[in-house]
Amino acid sequence: xxxxxxxxxxxxxxxxxxxxxxxxxxxxxxxxxxxGTLGVVRSDAADLQFVRVGxxxxxxxxxxxxxxxxxxxxxxxxxxxxTEAVVQVLARHTPKHDYIPRAALAFISFAPSPEFTLRAGxxxxxxxxxxxxxxxxxxHSWVRPPVEVYALNPFADLDGIDxxxxxxxxxxxxxxxxxxxxxxxxxxxxGHASLSRLRGLNIGLSKGPLTxxxxxxxxxxxxxxxxxxxxxLQHALGAFPQGRLMxxxxxxxxxxxxxxxxxxxxxxxxxxxxxxxxxxxxxxxxNSASGWHLTIGRHVGATTPYLRFARNRQSxxxxxxxxxxxxxxxxxxxxxxxxxxxxIGAGLRWDLHPNAxxxxxxxxxxxxxxxxGAFYPxxxxxxxxxxxxxxxxxxxxxxxVF
Amino acid sequence: MWSSDRFxxxxxxxxxxxxxxxxxxxxxxxxxxxxVTARTGTVETLSxxxxxxxxLGRRATLATRISMLLxxxxxxxxxxxxxxxxxxxxxxIRAYWSRMVFTGRALPPKEAADAGDARRLLLxxxxxxxxxxxxxxxxPELRILLRLE
Numbered sequence: 001x002x003x004x005x006x007x008x009x010x011x012x013x014x015x016x017x018x019x020x021x022x023x024x025x026x027x028x029x030x031x032x033x034x035x036g037t038l039g040v041v042r043s044d045a046a047d048l049q050f051v052r053v054g055x056x057x058x059x060x061x062x063x064x065x066x067x068x069x070x071x072x073x074x075x076x077x078x079x080x081x082x083t084e085a086v087v088q089v090l091a092r093h094t095p096k097h098d099y100i101p102r103a104a105l106a107f108i109s110f111a112p113s114p115e116f117t118l119r120a121g122x123x124x125x126x127x128x129x130x131x132x133x134x135x136x137x138x139x140h141s142w143v144r145p146p147v148e149v150y151a152l153n154p155f156a157d158l159d160g161i162d163x164x165x166x167x168x169x170x171x172x173x174x175x176x177x178x179x180x181x182x183x184x185x186x187x188x189x190x191g192h193a194s195l196s197r198l199r200g201l202n203i204g205l206s207k208g209p210l211t212x213x214x215x216x217x218x219x220x221x222x223x224x225x226x227x228x229x230x231x232x233l234q235h236a237l238g239a240f241p242q243g244r245l246m247x248x249x250x251x252x253x254x255x256x257x258x259x260x261x262x263x264x265x266x267x268x269x270x271x272x273x274x275x276x277x278x279x280x281x282x283x284x285x286x287n288s289a290s291g292w293h294l295t296i297g298r299h300v301g302a303t304t305p306y307l308r309f310a311r312n313r314q315s316x317x318x319x320x321x322x323x324x325x326x327x328x329x330x331x332x333x334x335x336x337x338x339x340x341x342x343x344i345g346a347g348l349r350w351d352l353h354p355n356a357x358x359x360x361x362x363x364x365x366x367x368x369x370x371x372x373g374a375f376y377p378x379x380x381x382x383x384x385x386x387x388x389x390x391x392x393x394x395x396x397x398x399x400x401v402f
Numbered sequence: 403m404w405s406s407d408r409f410x411x412x413x414x415x416x417x418x419x420x421x422x423x424x425x426x427x428x429x430x431x432x433x434x435x436x437x438v439t440a441r442t443g444t445v446e447t448l449s450x451x452x453x454x455x456x457x458l459g460r461r462a463t464l465a466t467r468i469s470m471l472l473x474x475x476x477x478x479x480x481x482x483x484x485x486x487x488x489x490x491x492x493x494x495i496r497a498y499w500s501r502m503v504f505t506g507r508a509l510p511p512k513e514a515a516d517a518g519d520a521r522r523l524l525l526x527x528x529x530x531x532x533x534x535x536x537x538x539x540x541x542p543e544l545r546i547l548l549r550l551e
Binding site for chain 1: 451455458460461462463464465476489490491492493494496497498500501503504505506507509
């Protein structure tokens, strides 16, 4: 349904553009631009594969091109008087194992004054500090923003409205960003989840080299898992009353979810320091967890070597211990949906061209004893041990903007 | 492995690399950059705060409407302009703008082919703002809104 909404908005924007011929509202300006990443990740564990977010479809090869590679093309259509339409089409590996492009942005914006911009249509869910530019790797020093924080919210598309209020108080730039709408995401292989009545507020403060971010949002969460292992579990649990109680915690409708984050970004031409703390609280279907990352980087000519630390930690599992009665199958279900891990990464961004950056990162991740971290078995799910392991990953990518 | 006798000592190579990287980071040139508009244009004043907000996409226009914000192609004047006005280096500016554009917040300034082209566009569009190197200071057809050193 929301896809139809996005398609409708895209068509609306396109219609505005096409009909603005001799008669209708004139397009004052048209700008096309784009961004892309070709990235590959390899882990040193032959039986495990890196996954960027839990909803991702795991591949089968030793080299994973699906996690980071992305291509986006955008058109900005200005109609004058502060009215603009923006359409961004984005292709990246989907949980359904294809690269079918989707509308990542399709909105009409109106700026009644220099401070206010009102936007309606397909927008980004700005849950955390860098959520709205998660696909634009060129904007960041890392190969990808740390998964320990960003896997906490896989919802990317906001179908709704938002308001950007930007002003300057003394020498501090303030951005207030309230938003409202809904979001839907596919889950590998045939599952899906949605956030409805999603409402949130972000506050951004910038002064010279320092930017601070605070964000809070909450929504109603509906979720259906969609993989053969879960189907088998569901079938088995459905056969007895206690099992059905467990199932009600695993998937269904009407859970509540909230996302809170606080972060900072310092960049003074020599040093780059980035940190963020984020919390996800849910009443059911996904675990409650928190994550943080801290990065220190140094600009040396056209390169930025960096060191980053990150952790994702579960505060309560999907099915509580009281309810699961220690059943190994439930423990396995909980663990496979717990991204808990800590990692250290050393990497380098090299601005090799005004429109291209090359990045490399070597990371060492210690997966929590009751989680799967950012990894997924390449082979048989039941016989592969993921929890408690230490995995090294090497990531290479080239980002371009055009 | 590194073979010292074949390629020279590693420390020589590291020293060379450091020198090359240092050369890559140009020191700021003590050169003036002017933020200008057409002499006959509608924009009469511009504060440094407003200029910084405009060139960082944090506001789209002024109280007096701006029809066009002009940029110069990558090079010394542009690098010096952004360093002076925003304290950001060229790659920081590009990364910053990619975030602004692809989150749908703002569009970057329009890039002129060169300073002469920027001057031509300024004269053709009376509510346009741009920046030019200091040698345009005495141009009778331009109004200087701000001097950046």
